[in-house]
Amino acid sequence: MLLNVHIKNIALIDDANVNFTDNLNILTGETGAGKSIIMGALKIGMGDKLPKDIVREPDKEGFCQLLFLVDDPQVIEQIRDLGVEPSEDGEILITRRINNSRTINTINDMAVTAAKLREVSALLIDMHTQHQQQTLLKKAEHMKLLDKYGRASIDPLKQKVAECHREYVTLRREMDELSMDEAERSRKVEFLKYQIAEIESANIKTGEDEDVEHQYNRMVNSRDIVAAASDVYSVTGYESSSSAGNEIGRALASMKGIKDLDGEIDGLYSQLENIDALLNDFNVELNDYMQSMDFDDSEFRSVESRLDVINDIKGKYGSTLEEVLKYLEDSRKEYERLSEYDEYIAGLSDKIKKAEKAMLKAADALTAERQKQAENLCRDIRDALADLSFMEVRFDMVFDRLPECTANGIDDCYFVISTNVGEKLRPLYDVASGGELSRIMLAIKSCMASEDNIGTLVFDEIDVGISGRAAQKVAEKMAVISRSHQVISITHLPQIAAMADSHYLIEKSADEGKTVTRIVRLSDEESTEEIARLLGGVTITEAVMSNAREMKQMAEKTKKY
Incomplete structure (x- = not known):
């Protein structure tokens, strides 16, 4: 769980110190208020490459600090395997200090590389951005999602295939190197x-x-x-x-x-x-x-x-x-x-045949397990999509076979979908619109969340391209996910903002001749006013305020933690 984010002298942020809570944390703000800057600062804290001129005042230190609380014994053990020791109460403090284009990274006051920082943060937080949902349009990403979903049973089989493939390739390389005519030999x-x-x-x-x-x-x-x-x-x-x-x-x-x-x-x-x-x-x-x-x-x-x-x-x-x-x-x-060339080549050929047979056998076992897990994943995604206003949706995974076995198996698989009655199943990367991609990605994330132990999920405007009933369903799905995971999301939709357990406002203002971005946690009444702004725009009437209050009341009835 992400307890606190402290950002100083980064982009338009002079000094922001935000405490997050359990369940659903929602951030809203005007267009141009700096919502993307907040996500960028989080990525910096997680070890991303530093953008040029990210430090607001170059003569001062840029600072980004993330404080996590880890109570899952399995995650604690994985962090220790990376050479990082959590504090006695399970806290992980990630800090990045930027001075004159030089960066000092520490975890619990121990200096680490940016690569190590990324490895540790990957165990603590999963960030979804608009760019990430575009990965659904890449066929190669579909099998990665499947393997992640079923990793408990798939990973050992993948390892076996990789070992068999390595042995097969080694023998083939030896055969190629030994291939020569009689004179050369x-x-x-x-x-x-x-x-x-x-x-x-x-x-x-x-x-x-x-x-x-x-x-x-x-x-x-x-x-x-x-x-x-x-x-x-x-x-x-x-x-x-x-x-x-x-x-x-x-x-x-x-x-x-x-x-x-x-x-x-x-x-x-x-x-x-x-x-x-x-x-x-x-x-x-x-x-x-x-x-x-x-x-x-x-x-x-x-x-x-x-x-x-x-x-x-x-x-x-x-x-x-x-x-x-x-x-x-x-x-x-x-x-x-x-x-003894002829005898050796004959023996090597026999070894290659046996190695290839073992590799294909391991690959077939991996394919069978992937197909089994794909049935479970697609069923879960169909259920999640139904919750997100996809009526009569069909969602499945097609398995083709590669010409040759690789270290990752012999499968060439991809998702197919039909969102309308009477339409045939077509590859996901060919048919999904922007709004559909947002909901499909949320459905996938909700399924993956139930399978992994990452404590914090971050969504950067997952609601792009949706509105109305679909927006309400997205809000309800995010509330469901937040029952078992801390969720932090930036949104422009009032339906999602109303579902917040903790509501934060990102606003831009002028301070002593400088433009700065601030983040403040809203009270219940302030949250209602912000939802009214999202509903009504510039002029907030009593009718809009009443609508905002009703929306929050309905959200409270929907949430059952």
């Missing part, structure tokens, strides 16, 4: 044979390139390394009288003569002995290291040659030895397939 087999032999003869091992490169660098730099190590050894060893080893030896001899004269000296003597032992160990290890750096030319050439082989292999088959070994594995498999 022979050339490819010989080339693979050469590559496999070249890699195998290199006898490479994972990590070998790093070891060999380290060894090579050590050899290349051995002369400089040995020269520096020799200098160190001459300083720390025993080669000259001034070397550290000899100097420490003389120091030990001097302290040995006096260590028994004082206990503290004995401790110092022990420390010096440790230093001498450590230095001796260091010199031994340093000498061994220098001995290991003595390479002959043949050993160096062997390491250099091995490094050349490894780098050559990597240059041809992969940037790392892991990639080279993976290339070798794939090449062996490809070589095996091509070496």
Whole structure:
């Protein structure tokens, strides 16, 4: 349920803060008062692309905030699956701040992308616009409506078809890639044979390139390394009288003569002995290291040659030895397939036939379920249309078969309708007028509302092209829908306005030299006056007011929440 909409500095809206209620919320206003701006602001809050120059005063922040209350556990779980955590009391606060063409989107104070915002808002609110009802004229949209209506049983079957189709397409693609003449196959087999032999003869091992490169660098730099190590050894060893080893030896001899004269000296003597032992160990290890750096030319050439082989292999088959070994594995498999080409093609053909059979079987099961759900949907729509003054209406769905199965099945289906006695059924996209489309869409929405758990439905002038008795029936149908869903609707019809549980007026006025749009909730008497304006135009007589009061009284009797 949408609790509150707060809009600041958007189009003609300076600052509007609207609290909505349960059931049927109706917005009315003069032509040009800014009703479309309100719908546009709602779309912005739901993540729609920002129109150019939408911010009223560019040097100030544009602000749009929607506060929802969610009490359906299933919807709460779906929102959590999107990575958004509702508050403890089930509130979802969506905010969009627009500064210098940059937008900051948050949900419950957590920054999100516009795409994420759209995903979350789609679980909370369903907006119907005049543009959306034109989708009924698009044949492809009819099956989408059917699938949405019966999604509980249709979605698992659609998923099965998609999986089977994916497997079938993968096998077909493999077959296409393998299709070649005998000469081409022979050339490819010989080339693979050469590559496999070249890699195998290199006898490479994972990590070998790093070891060999380290060894090579050590050899290349051995002369400089040995020269520096020799200098160190001459300083720390025993080669000259001034070397550290000899100097420490003389120091030990001097302290040995006096260590028994004082206990503290004995401790110092022990420390010096440790230093001498450590230095001796260091010199031994340093000498061994220098001995290991003595390479002959043949050993160096062997390491250099091995490094050349490894780098050559990597240059041809992969940037790392892991990639080279993976290339070798794939090449062996490809070589095996091509070496046994006829047998492999026969086996692949058999797999394709089985995959196609499984795909068509899954598609047929999907078709059967769609036809079953289509019967239910069309029956519900017929009942809803009868409530909307479609007398003797016939409404059905035709199922044709596509030439080939797709990931969405093999069905090509569309709605057909007959609105007059004696007329044959014709495609909906060929025969419906603007007023009929409005009522048909409302009928569909009423059927869909009973199947989904979206809490708020928004209708932007669903009453376009209708009047009189049809308008009254539309108002009653909207009241029925609002028993189980919050409904927010913009209208220009008094019949619908009279049915409102909460009535809001959208008005345009001048304020300090600026044109602004305001939204105010009307009292019962103010609502009656607004209905009278819708009935009578500029001059509101007592007779018109009496008619407005009677219309509201009749609406109260009609509504049964």
